Amino acid sequence: MSRSAHPAGPRHADVLPEGHYTAPPTDLNALDSKVWAQTVTRTTDGVVSVGDIDVKKLAEEFGTPAYFIDEADFRARARAWRTAFGEDADVFYAGKAFLSRAVVRWLHEEGLNLDVCSGGELTTALSAGMPADRIAFHGNNKSTEEITEAISRGVGRIVLDSFQEIVRVAHIAQSLGKRQRVQIRVTVGVEAHTHEFIATAHEDQKFGIGLADGQAAEAVRRALALDGLELIGIHSHIGSQIFDMAGFEVAARRVVKLLAEIRDEHGVELPEIDLGGGLGIAYTSEDDPSEPHEIAKALHEIVTRECESAKLRTPRISVEPGRAIVGPTAFTLYEVGTIKPLDGLRTYVSVDGGMSDNIRTALYDAEYTVSLVSRVSEAEPMLVRVVGKHCESGDIVVRDAFLPADVAPGDLIAVPATGAYCRSMASNYNHALRPPVVAVRDGEARVIVRRETEEDLLRLDVG
Numbered sequence: 001m002s003r004s005a006h007p008a009g010p011r012h013a014d015v016l017p018e019g020h021y022t023a024p025p026t027d028l029n030a031l032d033s034k035v036w037a038q039t040v041t042r043t044t045d046g047v048v049s050v051g052d053i054d055v056k057k058l059a060e061e062f063g064t065p066a067y068f069i070d071e072a073d074f075r076a077r078a079r080a081w082r083t084a085f086g087e088d089a090d091v092f093y094a095g096k097a098f099l100s101r102a103v104v105r106w107l108h109e110e111g112l113n114l115d116v117c118s119g120g121e122l123t124t125a126l127s128a129g130m131p132a133d134r135i136a137f138h139g140n141n142k143s144t145e146e147i148t149e150a151i152s153r154g155v156g157r158i159v160l161d162s163f164q165e166i167v168r169v170a171h172i173a174q175s176l177g178k179r180q181r182v183q184i185r186v187t188v189g190v191e192a193h194t195h196e197f198i199a200t201a202h203e204d205q206k207f208g209i210g211l212a213d214g215q216a217a218e219a220v221r222r223a224l225a226l227d228g229l230e231l232i233g234i235h236s237h238i239g240s241q242i243f244d245m246a247g248f249e250v251a252a253r254r255v256v257k258l259l260a261e262i263r264d265e266h267g268v269e270l271p272e273i274d275l276g277g278g279l280g281i282a283y284t285s286e287d288d289p290s291e292p293h294e295i296a297k298a299l300h301e302i303v304t305r306e307c308e309s310a311k312l313r314t315p316r317i318s319v320e321p322g323r324a325i326v327g328p329t330a331f332t333l334y335e336v337g338t339i340k341p342l343d344g345l346r347t348y349v350s351v352d353g354g355m356s357d358n359i360r361t362a363l364y365d366a367e368y369t370v371s372l373v374s375r376v377s378e379a380e381p382m383l384v385r386v387v388g389k390h391c392e393s394g395d396i397v398v399r400d401a402f403l404p405a406d407v408a409p410g411d412l413i414a415v416p417a418t419g420a421y422c423r424s425m426a427s428n429y430n431h432a433l434r435p436p437v438v439a440v441r442d443g444e445a446r447v448i449v450r451r452e453t454e455e456d457l458l459r460l461d462v463g
């Protein structure tokens, strides 16, 4: 359970039983549009392309492994969220999923706001011109320096995560002569992952202040009493890779109940409610995520209904999708290096990256698919495990998938849906050089985060 509570991962119990795998797809050359970015297609010569550039050219120019992000798709998804939620709601992109200055500019241009949860993310956002008042600052242990920087730069809101932080933020704001807009993050006793949610989850996690035992009401009391704070709302984030809206339904009901209690006790109706992120994407063809307009409609209805029955004005809603925007827009391109067939079991296909560019499989038993992208093949399907080049047997990129049996060293293979929590969680394990992120759009490719070099490694190692 502790692992599954991590905001970036799916429910641990999603792991397929040992030896289980789904049947091979009927056509190994087909690209399921559910898992691939919008402009990904196979050209007439059988090579896969994105943004009108084929992957062989991309590999030649940028090397492998590399992440390729479909800029048009990213913008379209951001816009779809923005449009679906409309003018009386705010969409905060969760920067931790993947953040770079280009991405910040795209978000800004498409009218989205931005969540950050560290000084580094804040600096990235500000340096790319995101207006401070459209930034929300999260985290369960923000440093004094981070809080000071956030307040003096004028961030739109700080999400308070603990009793200590209520006092800390109020004190720093006051000493800067400011009144900081804040929300209080509560844990509503709901834990949602994929197709299941638990309405009576233990609030046994590091984030937020518990609702059940009156702690949240006490936090509100304290925040309202402090001059340095302007309490604008309540925040709740219930899980990750969620497909079922029932968890949000229970969370919203509990948050609205708190809003009603606040009105009854203090005579104030807090104007905002933030329902967090966590909406699921298709990593494999088995997953069926909802569209942003369906999610927006469901959330609006839930909040409106609950507020009507509590006789409250409907607050302004915010949501914080990270994965649902960036996840499907990128794939990782690898070159096959070695192949190890184990008769009757599976074939290990080793690529030139691994757990340093995608830790999610090792960390959360996340599922991915893989395709041969440098050519088509009519060979029989072969059960494979795609593994990296790290000194670790848990270095698995794709646990169970099918590739054509004639896959060979030098072939390019790609893993789709790696836009979220792959580059942002990448490491230098074994002194791997973290791959670049290349944005592709309308026949043009542009590095937005360059590949690390050995000089980068040695620069930090002062000898």
Ligand SMILES: *Cc1c(COP(=O)(O)O)cnc(C)c1O
Residues within 6 Å of the ligand: 007, 008, 094, 096, 097, 115, 138, 237, 239, 240, 241, 276, 277, 278, 279, 320, 321, 322, 323, 324, 420
């Ligand atoms: C991680 C996180 C998100 C984004 O989660 P996704 O699963 O990427 O949508 C949003 N809000 C908060 C507070 C988070 O911690």
